[in-house]
Amino acid sequence: RPPRSTLFPYTTLFRSAFRDHGEIDGDRIMILVNEEIVSYNTLLSGSYKTLQIKLKEGFNTVEFRALNQGYAGLNTAQLVALNKENEILMGNNWFLATGSKASMMIYKEKTPDRLE
16 A cells, blocks of 8 residues: 655654554564665664654655564554654554565655745
8 A cells, every 4th residue: 555645844854653563572673764774773662762854855755674573473563753742643553574664655845935
């Protein structure tokens, strides 16, 4: 299914939070933003870990890849996007096989030119 998309008008940074939404069994992920690795080997726990992500103008893709499957089965990763007030703007839970990818797309509007 295609990634979901949300709008972050005029902001350069947003926060992503991720955790293991299933049994805590050693799931690991790699996180990429616009095809660049921002976290190579992250161990998921039951508590959210956060990462600030710098956005470029236009569409931005945040992707995470299952590096393994814990002992309880598939990699049960959850990823959410948060605003400045720590409200969840979008997110999803996945059940990923090793090597599988999940992603979300975020759109940043062009910052308007300042009037002088």
